[in-house]
Amino acid sequence: MWPEQGWALLHLLLVASLSQAEEMVCKLREDPENPHISKDGDIMLGGMFSFHSSWKNRDDTYMHKPLSLQCTRLNFRAFQYAQAVLFSIKEINNSTDLLPGIKLGCKIYDTCGSIPRAVRMALAMVNGNEEVFVSSDAPCTRPAEIQTIMGETSSSLCRAIATVLGPFHLPMISHFATCACLSDKVKYPSFLRTIPSDYYQSRALAQLVRYFGWTWVGAVRTNADYGNYGMAIFTEAAEQLGICLEYSVAFFRTDPPEKIRQIINIIKHSTSKVIVTFLSHMDLDILIHEFSQYNLTGYQWVGTEAWIFDSQTAAMDTHHILDGAIGLFIPKAHVSGMKEFMLDVKPLNSSGNELFTEFWEGLFNCKFNQSDLSNENEKVCTGDEDITEIHNSFTDMSLMPIFNNVYKGVYAVAHALHNILGCNETCNSKVQLNPFTILQHIKNIRFKTKEGDEVYFNENGDPAAKYEIINWQPTQNGIVDFVTVGLYDASLPADRQMNIENKTLIWAQNSLQVPLSVCSEKCPPGTRKVLQKGKPVCCYDCIRCAEGEFSNITDSITCERCPSEFWSNEKRDACVKMEAEFLSYEEIMGCLLTAASLFGTCMTCLVAYIFFRYRKTPIVRANNAELSFLLLFSLTLCFLCSLTFIGQPSQWSCMLRHTAFGITFVLCISCVLGKTIVVLMAFRATLPGSNVMKWFGPVQQRLSVVGFTLIQVLICILWLTISPPFPFKNFREFKDKIIIECALGSAIGFWAVLGYIGLLALLCFFLAFLARKLPDNFNEAKFITFSMLIFCAVWITFIPAYVSSPGKFSVAVEIFAILASSFGLLICIFAPKCYIILLKPEKNTKKNMMGKGAPKTS
Incomplete structure (x- = not known):
């Protein structure tokens, strides 16, 4: 049975109208939401991805019912995630060891990156969309349409969806939402993810910045939960390591151009040469475009998993602004057969809706309807185009580790269902599935994928935190090579968590020399640091130690008194034994x-x-x-x-x-x-x-x-x-x-x-x-x-x-x-x-x- 909170929320969305006839019909007040990609099965899984990354703004007059959200800017990455779900389901359905005799299906919806739309899609999956005929003694209730939800990519969307789904205990497994806030099981009891929390990534970034001696940095973040929470944790960790932020600015891709230009001016007039980012790849694309307009180069970029391994972002950086960037990414992965499946786009047509038509036209830059051609460079789609002839973000497989996260999430659900249904040679299909039971089993599963990756969740619903340190190294043909130059493992002791390999690193403007980004030069031995009034702790003057005092380390904050019978030398970096003076025969x-x-x-x-x-x-x-x-x-x-x-x-x-x-x-x-x-x-x-x-x-x-x-x-x-x-x-x-x-x-x-x-x-x-x-x-x-x-x-x-x-x-x-x-x-x-x-x-x-x-x- 559903919890009382779930029924309360469900009744807010359902209106029970009893007709004068013998039959009663439960109807939705709103129009039903149909899935954009679906696949039939005995047990249905839900999916939510931003097939579109933006939407058209509209002015509601509140005089009539608002129109549906009009989504824009096709996002091929979301199609890749959907393909990863379909590949995982197909592989599980073809398996004789996992859920034998049970077919998994799915219904995947487009959120357009909009929080209200995402909440609407989530509730649609929970309560169903079609009319329900019931008898006079039965209420307008029914079991959930799906058992779990795969997605979303954005932390902000996941927070909104998880808040709504929490009372229903419906499991939600994200592959890319890294906000540390989502580890709060009081607020988000049914949320899990297959990517590490930014709690670890933010601290790893701070340690990475400190490792290279950058104590004076700038910070740019996405003005959303991912950027705000991630940067807050980074700032706290940075302060503990003696790193200062000269500026910290936030923006969102839908912000007006004036705000973006203000951020550009702040960066242009700053003295720090390192920019730490918590940006989505879409927001970074906008920022890099503005950098190229102002011809701003020579900055050392430090990035997160959101873009540091994204070849699409690298391809858009035609002015080589990001060359030499360094950052963190989840370890490389390979799932056999996934690439070939993802590039086989014909099965997407089975949905039979407008999404596939838009996807195909965007993928091959053509139009099915000749009357829609806007210029002579566009061509008419035949439906038989060869995907091997194109190169765009959909054919790019650089984010295979993220696709692997989707793969592991679907398999986690399958293993939980396998245990609940008591599957051996066959499964007990008579077992009544309950989302709460499924959630508890997913939290406790521990298995290995066919590639050998161990999958499990800790008490916060997070996986183990491991990252590769990636360095952007441009090649002669202009293509960026993502080189792994180190590893970070949060499970190890603090002094062994970061391991930089002995490899050649490329820095900003293809330099082999580690860039310098400090507010004040290091104080040499023999001096001490004195903070500059009104400035951060990283800005200081170097004052020579007084006579009889010394400092033998760099950036000393105090000068120590020499022991008895010792005196500081001329450089004040050591104490020498005092000369014993008495009237001697030698002088x-x-x-x-x-x-x-x-x-x-x-x-x-x-x-x-x-x-x-x-x-x-x-x-x-x-x-x-x-x-x-x-x-x-x-x-x-x-x-x-x-x-x-x-x-x-x-x-x-x-x-x-x-x-x-x-x-x-x-x-x-x-x-x-x-x-x-x-x-x-x-x-x-x-x-x-x-x-x-x-x-x-x-x-x-x-x-x-x-x-x-x-x-x-x-x-x-x-x-x-x-x-x-x-x-x-x-x-x-x-x-x-x-x-x-x-x-x-x-x-x-x-x-x-x-x-x-x-x-x-x-x-x-x-x-x-x-x-x-x-x-x-x-x-x-x-x-x-x-x-x-x-x-x-x-x-x-x-x-x-x-x-x-x-x-x-x-x-x-x-x-x-x-x-x-x-x-x-x-x-x-x-x-x-x-x-x-x-x-x-x-x-x-x-x-x-x-x-x-x-x-x-x-």
Whole structure:
């Protein structure tokens, strides 16, 4: 029994009128719709194809009943699909294995590509067209005239038909409607198809575009369900892959020319060189015609199965606008015997209607009625024309994979009927066929055709999604060769779905170079992408990475920070280990300072040698030889301690350099301080009644030096115990260098060491300043004053120079201060004595030291 919804819709179309006679007749309110191609059989299949692709517009006044739709533009492709249905039925009827004893028939209607007409044809097939005589106790109902419907080609038509047929659960199997919307089983429960859904094709197209690096493309679509839904899915997938659409326009072949010209202007003024299309071949023909009028070439076309394998479209492209096009098509197929059957057009005449006459006249470009000849180039049809002499879209077999889809759809119905009727050697013809039962069996069938193709439907009524990647390659004779250059299989893992074969591809304008279509050039390593304001994400500027950052990939959106102890190279595409900077012996500055230190050490040793050799001379003995030798020893240590500042700092060198410097300098200043005090005491001892020398004799002198030095040793021990200096990698001074230096550890300890040295130096300077006017022959206070003046001046200027000097230069400043102060002490205190010892030996006498010799010289 029909569902209640079905009867409700059926009663809207049927009017039951009861006559006064004994018999009742159910009549259609409208004129009956007769099939355009029919074949008798025990079980009837329906078919719906657009034998005409357009119709004449009319203005309805609503004052009288509208006339029937007047169809125009004969479409030979639809005749091929109808022939595929007839071939399949004939093959099944001749088979002893499938539906034995059952003959399939068909009724095929022309929709003209019109949605209202398609719905009308569908309802005609459901409820029948002839008058029905019924008894007084029977309603105006009857079983469906057909069991399934094969077709339609257009997604929009299929949506309209499937919506109407859904409540009846009448199976509808399309061979070419790819709109993903038709996979919705809630809206279209009885719709199935033998071609993959655009859900997969759209994503495959996006992956294909991304594979060739096209991130800036234009999009043109048919303004119908096929184009709108397909392009919507493509746009979503493209965005996920980083592809941007510069424009997306839609049109339909019946649109006014002004709208087509607007689209042409948009494309002409665009910067993208790739056009992705979701167009029917009829809409594409119109667009290509406009392209040729404006002489627009050089665009790379990316197409769908609707036209990419269509030789008719290629033949119409006389300006070679589509040369090099690439796109997706269902895998090639071959059905043995189908081509020969399709080209045998005589059986189409069995329909006995005007369609065959129009088809024959269009096929052979002739007229049966001589009075209909419009010009002398047309000829009269004889009915015996040879189809082998013509070449048009009907004789073109390039769409055999689509014909195979029709073939598989008819066989799916046959296998479902075979199971329902329990066919073995014979079929149970008494089984009452129900469309719902047929639909359920079709959804669950799984079989192989004689060519080995496996046929089944998933839960959405779709087959497995597999595509061949087709490339248009023009030949020398001007014919396009459709070359398979790859495969796409949606059932495989994502990283293996697309497989481009190692073949030569031809691109737009017969180029062998992959065209470039980007809004912005790729950002090389060492830069990052910055989006341009107000533009899509594919439009950006390339900004060089900042210092210390890098990017080692193309089109990086960020620059990464280099790890610690690394810095970006000049190109900013990698990080290199930072140069470790410290004062080394290999560089010129280190060599000069080392030489100066060694020179000072040698000079001090030379002075010590001179003093030792002339130790018994009055000038040596008079100037406290013991303190002089101790001073020379400490100066030697001062010169040598500067060497600890040169070289890469280590834990031991950092502790040694500061402590050795502090102790040796205190030892040195202590000796100078002792010599100064001795001079003052000696002068006081020469005064009558003075006995001060007994308070600062040799023992006291030694104890004072040791005492002053021990205080510094104690400070250094505390410093090293609490917070000693340590090697430190300084990243703050320079961005691209590591300054390896000795951190002070405790700043208080460092400044305590310097402060103590400064305190002793000031004390020594003060005492020497007091003794500066004593007689020259009796003391060296004047030379000590000069030496302390130099010492203090050097270390006072050292502080700001040390603080402001970067990196290794601060170490150099410290070494320079050590050497300068050491040389100052050595030269000021010992140079005059060496001068007298070596060059003026006549002054090196006791008499001269006591002031009784030669007169003083100025």
